[in-house]
Amino acid sequence: MKVKEMNKKEQIIKVLDLVHVYKGKVETIALPGINLNINKGERVVVRGKSGIGKSTLLHCLAGILRPTAGKILVEFRNIVDYDEDQLADYRCKTIGLIYQSYNLASFLTVKENIEFPMVLAKTVKEKREKRINELVEMLEIERYLKQKPSYLSGGEQQRVAIAVALANNPPIVLADEPTGNIDSEISTTVYEFLSNMCIAYNTTLVMASHDPEASKYADREVVLAKIKSQEL
Ligand SMILES: Nc1ncnc2c1ncn2[C@@H]1O[C@H](COP(=O)(O)OP(=O)(O)OP(=O)(O)O)[C@@H](O)[C@H]1O
Ligand SMILES: [Mg+2]
Structure with missing residues (x-):
């Protein structure tokens, strides 16, 4: 067996009985008890109707939302037990999150947005510049480097958001509707990328993703539903 094939079989994420309840005037059970295993190198598409909990699941995996109950083992460590410092480190080094709503800093230029995660990771200037050039070339956003995100179209901002998420070359990329606001031609480029x-x-x-095209680029599709103890 080749090294790459061996790596592919290694488990990287194990989600155990994951529950998330949003508490407010109305209580919403966004995740009723999810079980999910994902192997290293696997490409998984999460489906399910609007409001079913896809973003909530990704935000829990990303360590930006603490679940109400359950475990999320990433490389065999339960991130739910992490303190704020450990979570910040985890978000910086392990996760690249492409938000459904871009989440770009409006007061920074495109270049500064892409550079920011690398500054947090203490990457030296020369390496930062190299990575920025690589990413903007691949995503065809070179000409926007000096612009503020608000001057860009939805599809362009989406590609900047992808560059930000990938800046530190994270082992896990979580993409929340990465083609939700772009036309089908650019969507195909994003999936291929x-x-x-x-x-x-x-x-x-x-x-x-809601887009059936996304599954063509995935190894597996999981569908969320409002049932307890879902095995995905
Ligand atoms: N911050 C919040 N406070 C309260 N309820 C929330 C919050 N965020 C999401 N919800 C609720 O939790 C449920 C799951 O929302 P989530 O955004 O995870 O769904 P989704 O599957 O990503 O939907 P979509 O396909 O529309 O993006 C929904 O009922 C939603 O109204
Ligand atoms: Mg969503």
């Missing part, structure tokens, strides 16, 4: 990245770097991809 993410999929090729997984193959080249053995990156694990978990992508929430």
Whole structure:
């Protein structure tokens, strides 16, 4: 067996009885008890109707939302037990999150947005510049480097958001509707780009998507539903 095939079989994410309840005037059970295993290098598409909990699941996996109950083992460590410092480190080094709503800093230029995660990771200037050039060329956003995100179209901002998520070359990329606001031609480019990245770097991809086209670039599709103790 080749090294890459061996790596592919290694488990990287194990979700155990994951529950998330949003508490407010109305209580919403967004995740009723999810069980999910994902192997290193696997490309998984998460489906399910609007409001079913796809973004909630990705945000829990990303360590930006603490679940109400359950475990999320990433490389065999339960991130639910992490303190704030450990979570910040985890978000910086292990996860690249492409938000459904871009989440770009409006007061920073495109270049500064892409550079920011690398500054947090203490990457030296020369390496930062190299990575920025690589990413903007691949995503065809070179000409926007000096612009503020608000001057860009939805599809362009989406591609900047992808560059930000991938800046530190994270082993796990979580993509929340990464093509939700772009036309089908650019969507195909984005899927190909993410999929090729997984193959080249053995990156694990978990992508929430409504688009049937997304599944063509995935190894597996999981469908969320409102039932307890779901095995995905
Ligand atoms: N911050 C929040 N406070 C309260 N309820 C929330 C919050 N975020 C999401 N919800 C609720 O939790 C449920 C799951 O929402 P989530 O955004 O995870 O769904 P989704 O599957 O990503 O939907 P979509 O396909 O529309 O993006 C929904 O019922 C939603 O209204
Ligand atoms: Mg969502």
